[in-house]
Amino acid sequence: MRHCIISTLTISLMLPLSLFAQDEATNEGVSVDPDNPVYSWHKEHDRNGTGKFYLGREIARVMSYHGAPWLERPEREKEEKISVLLEVLGLKPGMTVVDLGAGSGRISFLMAPKVSPKGKVLAVDIQDEMLALIEKKVDASGITNVIPVKGKVDSTGLKPNTADLIIMVDVYHELEFPHEMLADFAKILKPGGRVAWVEYRKEDPTVPIKLVHKMSVKQVRKEASQKEFGLEYVETIGKLPQQHVIFFQKPKK
Numbered sequence: 742m743r744h745c746i747i748s749t750l751t752i753s754l755m756l757p758l759s760l761f762a763q764d765e766a767t768n769e770g771v772s773v774d775p776d777n778p779v780y781s782w783h784k785e786h787d788r789n790g791t792g793k794f795y796l797g798r799e800i801a802r803v804m805s806y807h808g809a810p811w812l813e814r815p816e817r818e819k820e821e822k823i824s825v826l827l828e829v830l831g832l833k834p835g836m837t838v839v840d841l842g843a844g845s846g847r848i849s850f851l852m853a854p855k856v857s858p859k860g861k862v863l864a865v866d867i868q869d870e871m872l873a874l875i876e877k878k879v880d881a882s883g884i885t886n887v888i889p890v891k892g893k894v895d896s897t898g899l900k901p902n903t904a905d906l907i908i909m910v911d912v913y914h915e916l917e918f919p920h921e922m923l924a925d926f927a928k929i930l931k932p933g934g935r936v937a938w939v940e941y942r943k944e945d946p947t948v949p950i951k952l953v954h955k956m957s958v959k960q961v962r963k964e965a966s967q968k969e970f971g972l973e974y975v976e977t978i979g980k981l982p983q984q985h986v987i988f989f990q991k992p993k994k
């Protein structure tokens with residue numbers, strides 16, 4: 742079972758057809774979002790997507806908490822080499838890490854010991870059911886430096902200059918408001934802090950994940966490099982079997 746089969750319904754599916762432009766040959770079935778023109782809605786779209794587009798990319802549907810067992814599957818280490826991911830993140834004691842879209846907390850609890858004793862992992866998610874799973878794990882494991890945080894669809898809700906690292910494992914492609922979230926990253930990062938996109942490689946057709954759940958390096962760079970956010974591209978690590986790890990940073994000043 743692939744997680745992208747499971748999805749929550751979004752308002753995108755309920756938009757009235759009258760919102761779509763029908764008369765321009767080049768833009769048939771496409772409408773610009775009246776509330777925020779950085780987004781557009783496409784009548785024709787991938788069945789696993791929302792129909793909402795950002796800079797030419799269709800936003801995927803959010804994975805439901807019903808998919809939590811898939812995130813916890815034992816074979817995930819073999820398939821994704823999470824242990825290698827942990828090595829390339831540059832985690833150090835004392836760091837504050839924001840695990841955005843933490844899900845059931847699989848990655849959060851692996852990062853937490855590496856930032857101990859004074860560091861912490863803020864495990865942010867929008868689904869209460871995911872946060873409840875994380876709370877249960879805190880109780881069961883005794884790892885107390887993972888802190889569940891309820892986020893919003895367009896903001897982490899965290900204070901400015903909080904994060905040394907923001908990590909998104911298989912998350913960014915399903916953010917409903919990527920533009921607002923990028924602005925939020927720029928705000929909540931400390932100077933010199935980094936963002937890591939861990940995304941299935943769209944460039945590689947052999948990676949067995951549905952298209953809207955993959956991202957190319959080119960697309961991530963296009964979105965994150967927009968001047969208004971002030972984030973700088975650092976590097977792309979290609980050591981994982983299926984995903985790339987793309988780093989940006991907030992300038993040190």
Ligand SMILES: C[S@@+](CC[C@H](N)C(=O)[O-])C[C@H]1O[C@@H](n2cnc3c(N)ncnc32)[C@H](O)[C@@H]1O
Pocket residue numbers: 744803804812841842843844845846847848865866867868871892893894895896909910911912915916917
């Ligand atoms: C595919 S799961 C990945 C979970 C986890 N990162 C992992 O790899 O085990 C994506 C998660 O992102 C969360 N998510 C989606 N949009 C979000 C947002 N705007 N803010 C925080 N979490 C979000 C979903 O609720 C879901 O739990």
